[in-house]
Every structure is written in structure tokens, then in C-alpha cells.
Amino acid sequence: MGESERAYTVADEAALARVVEAIGERFATEGERTSRRRVYYDTFDWRLWRANGRLWSEPVPRGVVRLNWQVEGRPWPAMLEVAPERIGFAQDLPPGPFREALASSIEMRRLLPMVEVRAESRLVRVLDGRRKTVVRLIAEVPGVRSPGSRRAYRPLDPGLVVQPVRGYAKEFQRVSRFLERELELDEGRVDEFEVGAPLGGHGEPGSYASKPSIPLEPSMEADEALREILRALLKVVESNRAGTAADIDSEFLHDFRVAVRRTRSALRLTKAIWPKPALVPFRKELSWLGKVTGPTRDLDVYLLELPRLAASLPESARGDLEPLRRLLEARQAAAQAELAAALGSRRYRRLMDSWRRFVEAPEDEADRPPAARTPIARYADKVIAKAHRRVLERGAAISDDSPPKALHRLRIDCKELRYAMELFRALYPPKKIGRLIRALKSLQENLGSFNDYGVQQQMLGGLADELGTSDRRSTAAVMALGRLLDKLELGEANERAGFAQRFAAFSSKKTVKRFRLMLGAEEA
């Protein structure tokens, strides 16, 4: 549809004033002063930015703001008017296609205000013989700051934006030509979001990643490389602490726990490279950290799953789960309070302080076991090979009659193998390791769902007992729960039946050979 707007940058305010003046001398214009305010939003892990998107609000009268969303530079066709306090979780926004599309991008994460923009601008309208506006120019001096801060705005380079008016392409070209050929302006635009984001508390866009990629040199000594890995994991733990304690969204705790679990796995997998007594206190304390964060995570999962479970019930029975939801929410709040207290405790601080000292300081030469000096590439081969062997052995022993416990153990072994592969990922050709991780993932999905179905049945069964049948509402809730339990049982049986095939694929000659080729001599 015709022309699209063009942007130019100008060195400073004086230069911008000269440009505006030159335009006024060349064309018939009319001008007015305006201003613009914006707040950009994104999730803690920059999901919108990573998808090349920008989401921002602009105040409109009546105390509401308008939410705009651009992906790849194209505006989302509809905008949304909302009270600013409703910007948070996708489900708090008014229903409709905008919300649905946003929900599939941000999922369970909360939108956080990331950048506040304020711009003083001059709108210059180029007129034709009828004094009709045929081109719009906006000359502005924007500033950015962290949202809600009292600080002064940090000024950005002034800019000039030329907007076409539909049906007046010739005039637009004439003005653009004047700016480019005669005034010799450079096309370009300051990215307010990218420049402004670091002023907030969350660092550069994209700086947080729940699974940081850790660059490793194959020749690094094993303990040195492991320290590198452990430092990266510690950073993930620490960057999620505040959001976990404040329960901003459930993903903070999720990432926090995953990082703790990976840390513990890393230590378990690499026992041989550390001086014997050094790790004992950490193992115990990190296990404590896993334990105090567990109950809240379980409840988070139930609450996240509940809408999906409810959707599997007939329309008429969905409301019956309301008492269940309230019970879960109350539990979650209680568990969360305990968790927040643990994260604020002296015990937690001590653990983090000593752990940081451990991962940052190199070992005394005298204390280093010989394995610590192995080049990391060789050591990683060994660790992965061992974990792989364990999965194959344990899986081969499982028959159709094996109890759930056997599958549970295999699930843990698979996790360990997965962590090992991911921790050392950078040491292997991306395509090869990627394919093997996918193969493992397919088995893990089966084991994971099987386990989830079992755990959910236990949990919901327990809740049914607790809700009791004292009144009509709880009776209805218990009946709805009964229906859910049937579905879960069915799902569990399906996954169990699917196991043999998934494991056969993972232990196939072809896949095993691929592991062997990647790990070289270690995989005997």
C-alpha cells in the first residue's frame, strides 16, 4: 500500500531546528508542538524482544492507555485500550485475538515495564494548494529512563520521521528527496527500547537466558571449565531470586529451581575432579534449597494446569472446580510465604556467599585431584558416556510389567544425561548434539507425562478427600474431580503403553552409534 514512513537522525537539537526551518522555506507548511509518552513492556526473559517485537502503551484520555504491538516492524492490526494496572498477565487483558496472540508469545510470564519514553516534538504538516496535509513530519527530541523512576530522562539523538499520507505518494517522494539530496540527512532511527532498557534493572535486552550458553575451550582443564559452568548457573539463580521471592510470575521460581538442579547434577556428575571434603556442605545446602522451593513449584504447576484440565471437562462442570482453585491458591500463597522467608534467611545468604567464593576462587594446586587436570573435552565425553550407559542399562531392564518406580528412576537418569549434554553442549558440533538431545527429549516427554499423570492423580485424590462432601458445592467439586481423575488415569495408561516404542527408538542401533561417534573412544 504505497510508501512507508522514513526516519532520519540528526546530530543535535540545533541541527534539527535548522532542518525544520529549511523545510518551511521550501514547502508550504503548518506546525504545532506536541509531546509523546510511551512505556515499553517485555517479560523478564525478553520474549517479545527475542521475537523482534515491541509492545508499548501510550496514554489516551479517560485514564486508560492504548497497547500497541509491533512484530518485525509491522503493527498488530488492532490496539487495545486498558487501564494501566491491567497490564501484567495475558489473561488479565480484555479477551480477543490480541490477547490470544500475546498469550502465545508470553505464556505464563508477566509483562514488566522496561523503558519509559518522553519526547517533545514538533509536528510539521506539508500542505498542497488546498492547504490539505499531504506529508507529515515529526521532529523530536526523545528521552528515556527506567519506568517509574524519578531520574531525569536520558536524551537520545534527535530524529525526524516522515510519514506519508495515503494517496499522496508523489509529495512524499518530493519531501524525502529534498531531505536526502539537498539536506543530506542520514536515514536511521534510534531504537528507544534497546537504548533505554539497560537503564532499568534488567540489563541489556536478551541479557537474561534461563539456559545460558557457556562457551568452553576443549583444552581447558576440567575443574576450570566446570567453574565456568557453575558461575553461569549461579548467575541464573541470583537473577531469579528477587522475582521468586516477590512471586512476580511462576517462571522465576521455575528457572531458579532448574538452575539449582543443574548445579547439583553438575556436582554429582563430576565428583572425581573436586577435592573430597570441599563439596560436602554444598551438597547438603543445595539439596535444602531444592526442598524449600519444591512445594510452591508443585502448586504453581497445578494452578497453571487447572485451566487446561478444566477445559477437558464438559462445559457445565467447569465451574464446579472453583472451590478446588481457591484451595490451591490459598495453599500456594502459604507455601510462597515460606519460600520467600527461606530466600531472605541467613542460611540462604551464607550458602550463596560461600558458594560464590567456591566457584570464583581456583583450587590450591596441592588439593587438586589428578582428574581435575583432564582436558574438558575428554572429561565431558566420559561423563556423558557414563550417563548414557546408565540410561541404556536401566531402560533395557524395564518390561511391560515393571512397576512405575522403575520408570521413575529411568526418568531421573534421563534428566541427568540431559543436563550433562546441555552443560557441555558447546564442546560438540551443534547439529550432532542437537539431534541427540532431541532423541533424548522424546523419551523424556513420555516419561515426564507418565510421571505427571501419576503425581496429579495423587494430588487431586488427596484434595478430593479434603474438600469432602459437606455441602452441595464441594460435592459438585468432588464429582468434577472424579471425572478428571478418570481422564488422568487414562492418560497415564496411554503413556505407559507408549514407553516401549520410545525407548526402542532411543536405544536403537542408529542412535547408539551416533552417540558413539560423537563421544569417540569413551563410549565403548
Added chain:
Amino acid sequence: MRVLALYNIKGGVGKTSSAANLAYLAARSGRRTLLWDLDPQAAATYIFRIRAKVKGGGKRLLKGDREIESAIKGTDYEGLDLLPAEFSYRKMDVALGDMKKPARRIAWLLQTLEGEYDDVFLDCAPSISLLSESVFVASDALLVPTIPTTLSLRMLGRLDRHLAKHRRFRRVEVLPFFCMVDCRKKLHREITADSGSRQDLLATTIPYSSLVEKMAVRRAPVNSYAGWSAPAQAYERLWAEIDRRVPA
């Protein structure tokens, strides 16, 4: 996409003034809006300072030979575009007569704009013709400015009877409102007070005001240059009422 036509069999009742102001208000509220000037007099086109010229001519536009999109012009207001009229539009009826399914023509043309606009306003010429029938089929509502006189009310009755004749007009809702109401005139007072007679009548009335007449001189919607004035305020209330009555 919601299609709203300003229509009355009678001329000079405030169709164009209302179309311009309502379209302006719709755009200002954030809806992507198109005003299609269907009157060869091109009064709406004039108000928005746009040349009364359609690339390729009205007939070709109607035939669908030329993309309707290429004829659309941006106005001075964000979110508001206009599809201009030109003098050749007066031959539109003859052209329509030669086409297949003339009554579905406007609806068919508007389909190509689906997704691009939220609201489309049609400013019609005062007549019953093939073109206006095509407007009845395409529209969600006919907004009928009505001067509170007995003659005008009789014309409304005539419109009702005409719309009742064909099944294909059933879908369109008729929403009359009083326009150019002069409180100094006894008759206006009496008729507007007795408005209970028609259930579909909109509650808001647009007062007579020289500020509205000035639109032709200022060449802008009254709401853009005299937003505080009584007629502008009345148009805001009218728009809010229509927005509520006709689901988007």
C-alpha cells in the same frame, strides 16, 4: 468491519455534516475509519480538502476494474481516510443497471477492504436509486438525519415501507436522529418532545448551529475546530450512542 450509511431520501438534512463529524470522531477514538463519498456533489470530499477526482473514474471503480484501494486518500486526521467522489458519480446508477447483481455491488467492493478498516461511513446522495439500494444491502445501519418537521417524519415512513419490501434489506437497522433542531421553533420542540413514537429513534439530537454551517468555510469537521461547542458535544454523544447501538 462496521458499515454505517448516512442516508435520507430528502436533501439538505445534515447527512454530509454528520458523516464528516462522526467519521472524525470514530477515527479519533482509535478506530481505523474510511469515509466513502458517494454523492456526485462531492461535499464531503470538499470538506476534507481533497480533489474531487477518482483515478480511472467512478464507473471503473464500481466495476472493480481498478483497485478501490488506489483511489483512497488520507485526510488531515490520523486514522481517517476518504474515498473521494467526482462528478461522474451521477452516472453511477446507469452503470450499475448494466451490471450483474447491482444491489450487492457496494458490499462486494467493501469486502476488499475487510481487515483494513474498522468503520466505514457512506455519505449518500438524497434519492432512492439502484445505488442507494446497494447501500442498504451493504450497511449495518442507516443513520438518518431528520429535521423535526411533519414532512420529514412522513419521509421516514416512506423509507420504512421501502425497506420492508425486500428481504435483502432486512439486515440493515434504521436509526433516525433529529438534526438542525432549533429550540426557538415551536414545531421542533413539539416533535422532538414527542419522539416516543419511534422506538428506533436515537436519543441525541443535533442542534441548529452556525458553527456547523462554517464547516464548508473552514473545510474541517466541527469537532476539530470547535470541540467545546454545543453541536460538537452533541456529535460526541451521538457517536457514543451509535457505537453502543451498532455492535462492532
